Amino acid sequence: MPQTLRSTQTAHRLPRHAGRLSLLSLALLLACSKPDHFAQGQQSLSKGEYATAVVELKNAAQAQPDSLEVRIALADALERTGDTLGAEHQLRQALKSTPKDELVPRIALLMLDRMDVAKLDQEFHDRKLSTPAANSELHAVLALGHLALQHPDKAREELKDVTPSPTASLAKAQLLLADGQREKALAELEAVNAQGPANWWVLRATSRVQSSLGQREQALKTIQKAHEAAPWNRGLIGEYGEALLNAGRIEEATAQRDKLRKQAPGYFWTQYLNAALMARAGRYEEAHASALKVLAGVPDHLPATLIAASAELQKGETLMAEKRLLSIGKKHPNSIQRIQLLAQSYLRSGRLNDANDMIRNGLALDAENKQLLSLKADVALQRRDARLATQALEALLKSDPKDAYSLLRMAELQGGKSEATLGLLQRAAEATTDQGLQDRIIATVLRLGKPAEARKFAEDMVKAQPEQAQTRLSLAAVLRAQGDADGARKQVQTVLDKNPAYAPALSALELLASNEAQRAELLTRYAQAVKTKGSPAQTFMAYAAQLERAGQTDPSPLSVLEQGLSQFPDDIQLRDTVVEAYLLAGKPEKAISTAESGASANNAPATAVALLATTYQRLGKQSPALEAWRKAVAASPLRNDWKLQLAEMEAGANRHNEAASLLRSLLTSHPTDARAYRALALLVAKDKPSEAISVAKQMGQQEKLKNEALLLEGEVLLRQGKLDDALKQYSEAVKAGAIPAAAIARISVLDQAKRQPAAESELATLLRNLPKHPGVLQFAAQRAMANGQVEASLDYWKRAVELAPNNGALLNDYAWALVQSKKPGAVEVAQQAVAMTGNHPNAMDTLALALAQAGKQEAATKLLRSAFNLAPTVPSIRLHLASALNASGDKAGAAELIKNLRPEQLNADDKAALSRLRGA
CATH class of the missing domain: 1.25.40.10 (Tetratricopeptide repeat domain)
Structure with a gap:
């Protein structure tokens, strides 16, 4: 027993000891298996x-x-x-x-x-x-x-x-x-x-x-x-x-640039590279926005300053460009690019002496600078100093006898000396492959009355560059000008056979399509173009427009636009066109989602946010529209048109202080923008009339805006009910030369004061002095119609549109007068207005009423539905559609449309129509 017991105890101890060893080994193993973070x-x-x-x-x-x-x-x-x-x-x-x-x-x-x-x-x-x-x-x-x-x-x-x-x-x-x-x-x-x-x-x-x-x-x-x-x-x-x-x-x-965008979208180099690339591509709005982001962190960065100033000059904001370029003058006084841009700015604003001084400073640093010598010639030409312009151009040609642009300008300067001029143009044509210059050379030859020489120039260019598409298009333009449409078409077809997606050739073919077969070929060419790699976004828009004109639905214009947007999601113009197409088709949700997806994309440009704001606004969604405009302005703070829009929205939301603050900032950043002064003065006119007058006087301190300031002060006085003071103010404006605006304003005040004889007399004087001024005739027409003088009104309208046949707004007003007076020709004039205004809802509304009056009720209702889809918040369009639906038996649809209409939103005729509808 004892022996057995001892062996049993040993047997029990061994496993326990072995267990302790196993745990130790496990701990060691666990320690070794911990991750070595450093390694x-x-x-x-x-x-x-x-x-x-x-x-x-x-x-x-x-x-x-x-x-x-x-x-x-x-x-x-x-x-x-x-x-x-x-x-x-x-x-x-x-x-x-x-x-x-x-x-x-x-x-x-x-x-x-x-x-x-x-x-x-x-x-x-x-x-x-x-x-x-x-x-x-x-x-x-x-x-x-x-x-x-x-x-x-x-x-x-x-x-x-x-x-x-x-x-x-x-x-x-x-x-x-x-x-x-x-x-x-x-x-x-x-x-x-x-x-x-x-x-x-x-x-x-x-x-x-x-x-x-x-x-x-x-x-x-x-x-x-x-x-x-x-x-x-x-x-x-x-x-x-x-x-x-x-x-x-x-x-x-x-x-x-794209690599940096992924790593650091807000980084200095990301924004600068984007600015430089956008400027190179001619996308000045985006270049400007990125350059401003660079300058926010590095205010004295010369290249970004030059990009921003160049973009501002492109947009016509010369004062802002000058201020920016002058601000870096101390640190970069010898920057030739800065000097060139300043000289351009001075030249554009008519400050010829300042431009000349700047050019002289630049030439002292670089005597053979081509850009500055060219600007020197520009200044001389504006001063009508042919001798000095010739000297500048000769200096350019001395340093570079094959400077095609200088040769062309020298030829243009010589004018009537046709043989010498043709010799210069010949040299210019031989010296350049730049298509813009080539086209200008050919146009100059045509202006000299030398069509045969122009054709030879174009043919020589094609021989020299047979693979260059644009040279063939230049030849096609010359052939078309000479009446050889078939020859022109062959040149364009040759281009498209080699490059089906070449947009200028498609545009040229459109100009040459004069019959059904040629228009069918044009559609076929466009269909091929959008299937070809490298076709630009503009081609999809052009193809959709052609399908719309042809009334084709297979493929539908909208499907072509959708296809284009899937390929070019960053193209704002295309996205805008798609949004418009969805609205026209009565698909507001799709319009909003399309605008939202553009605005929410990574690195979305401010223009995409502005498109979203506009879309919300058109659909009456004021709160999201206001928020989107705020984001757009924050992203592009120097877009004065956007700031004006945001100020209007803020005022509409009863945020008058915010609106006033925006407008005052505009007066600081864009002191020559008359719209900002007017908006601010009229915003505060009711509650702070003295401040409104002060704003108008501040506007008058700008030399270019003195006359407009006088008119603004008169408008403020008129809004305060001070008719006599307003008349005096408008008289001052007339003396200062604010014609015809001030004279028209005086006549309106006289009418308001019930002083018709005096008004008639002043209008007669104005018509004698300016018998061919469309604006004066338009005012006379509107006044005559308001006074029940229908025949006189229509005569004024007819004369006005004859003087300005391409003014869509004028045509629309004339068509409306014809509708009101139930005279023939309303449909034809209204159709012209719609074509001129590019489907503006108001013009579509006028055409619809003309069609209804002509008995074409179904077409009228369809057009009114389209106008309503584009502008669902316009009360008059809503009412007119309701009337059309009611006439067709859709009383429920009509009732829904007029449910929230208020009489004060309508003119007298429309108020009566609303009353009749509600009583029906």
């Missing part, structure tokens, strides 16, 4: 998976907060994600636990990369590191900071005692560059590169110097190497993109 972070870092690396290394730093190795690795990862502040923080944390001089220059470089130069200088200017190499490196970085702020003397001070290093050489090179010693600067950098593989920031600096020396191809290669050495660096992506753009490699530059 995994380094592995992710080496693979370029920077976000993952940051996560792993942050975990490692939590576990080992005093590890220098971990902190440096985490700083590397953070820097590669663009978080230079985070990287700096990690290096400072490392310094706390492990004082190491070598980390200080690295911290300084991160601060310099962020352009936090003031703080950099404040913290490190007097800092002396114990390690000589680190101390030298720190002060070289400080020198770079001073050079960035254009303080060369401070940079020299920092570089006094530095030892040779890549950073020191970089600083010395930039100092040489600032001193104008560009060749020595390049030699300094090349010496650094010769010592071994250069780091990315030395390569970047080398590229900048090469670029300043005009070595653009070499500079591009160098910045590409820098980018390849540090592909994570966002600044390098931006500079590389800019270099590609300057080299004309647009697709590659766009790819760099």
Whole structure:
């Protein structure tokens, strides 16, 4: 028993001991299986998976907060994600636990990369590191900071005692560059590169110097190497993109911009590249918006300033462009591009002396600058100084005898000297492949009355460039002008056979389609075009319009537009057209969703938000419309038309203070915009009449707006019921030359004061003085109709539209007068108005009433439904549709439409019609 017992006890002890060993082994195994965050972070870092690396290394730093190795690795990862502040923080944390001089220059470089130069200088200017190499490196970085702020003397001070290093050489090179010693600067950098593989920031600096020396191809290669050495660096992506753009490699530059958009949509380089690309593509609104975002962070950035000012000049905002260009004059007085833009601005605003002075300053810096010499000729031509213009053009041709534009302008200047002129035009034609110039040359030859020579010019251009589509279209235009439509059509067909998607050729074919067979061919060509790769968004819109005119439904115009939008989701004009088509088809939900998807897309332009605002507004959704307009204005704060719209919306929502604030900001930013003064004065006229008068007087301080200011002051007085004061004010405006507006205003006030004889007398005088002024005749027509003088009214209307046959609004008013007087011809005139106004709801409404009056009730109802779909909030259109539905027996539909109509929204005739409907 004892023996057995002992062996049993042993048997029990062994398993228990074995159990303890197993748990220990398990604990060891678990400890070994814990993730090594540092190792995994380094592995992710080496693979370029920077976000993952940051996560792993942050975990490692939590576990080992005093590890220098971990902190440096985490700083590397953070820097590669663009978080230079985070990287700096990690290096400072490392310094706390492990004082190491070598980390200080690295911290300084991160601060310099962020352009936090003031703080950099404040913290490190007097800092002396114990390690000589680190101390030298720190002060070289400080020198770079001073050079960035254009303080060369401070940079020299920092570089006094530095030892040779890549950073020191970089600083010395930039100092040489600032001193104008560009060749020595390049030699300094090349010496650094010769010592071994250069780091990315030395390569970047080398590229900048090469670029300043005009070595653009070499500079591009160098910045590409820098980018390849540090592909994570966002600044390098931006500079590389800019270099590609300057080299004309647009697709590659766009790819760099798109890469930055994904990584950092609000980053300086992202916005600048986008601004430059949009400007290059002629998309000035988007270029302007992006340039302003650049300038919000870097107000003195010259290239962004030039883009913004150029866009403002394109939009006619010369005052804003001038202010912007003058503001950077102190820092960039010798920028030729700035001088050119200022000269253009002065020229456009008629300030010829200022333009001339600016051109003279520019030519003192660059005597052979073509743009400035060309502007000099422009100034001379505006002054009618043919001698000075000829001198400027001769100077251009002396430096470049094959300057086609100057040859063309010299020919235009010579005018009637046909043989000499033809010789110049011949030289110009031989010197250029620019289609715009070629077309202008041919047009000039035609103006000289030389059709045969024009044809020969065009044929020679085709022979010289047989594969150039536009030269054939120029020849087609000449053939068409000579009455050879078949020859013209063959040239256009040749172009489309080679390139079915070439939009100008499709437009030319449309001009030549004069019968059913040719119109059928046009539709076939468009159908082929939209199936061809490379067809632009405009082609889809043009094809849809052609289908609409032809009344075809297979394919439907809307389906073609939808197809186009699926291919070009960023094209705002196409999206706008699709929204309009949905509204016309009575699909408001689809219209809203289409506008919303454009506005909610990544990096959606402000124009997409404005489209959404307009769509809400048209459908009577005032609250979301107001919110969308606020977003659009915030995204593009210099769009004065949008600010005016937002102010109107704010006022409509009884937010008068907000509206007034917006309008006052407009007076500051756009002091020559008459609309802002008028809107503000009329906004405050009721409650603050003295302020309204003050606004009108403030407007009068602008030389260009003096007459309009006098008229505005008269309108304010009229709204206050001060008829005599208003009459006096309008008399002042007449004396100042505000004719015919002030005279018309006087007559209206006299009518309002029941002084008809005086009104009749003044109108007779006005008609004698301006018998062929469409606006005067329009006023006379409206007044005669209001006084029951139907025949006289129609006579005035007829004379007005004969003088302005392309004025859609005038045609619509004439058609309305014909409808009111139940005279023949209303349908034909109304159809012209609809064609001229592009399906404006008011014109459609007029045509519908004319059709109904002509007994075409079904067509009238259909057209009224379309007008209502486009403008469901317009009371008169709603009423007219209700009347049509009621007449067709749809009394429930009519009742629904007039349910919320208020009589005060309607004119006298429509009030009576509403009363009849409600009593039916």
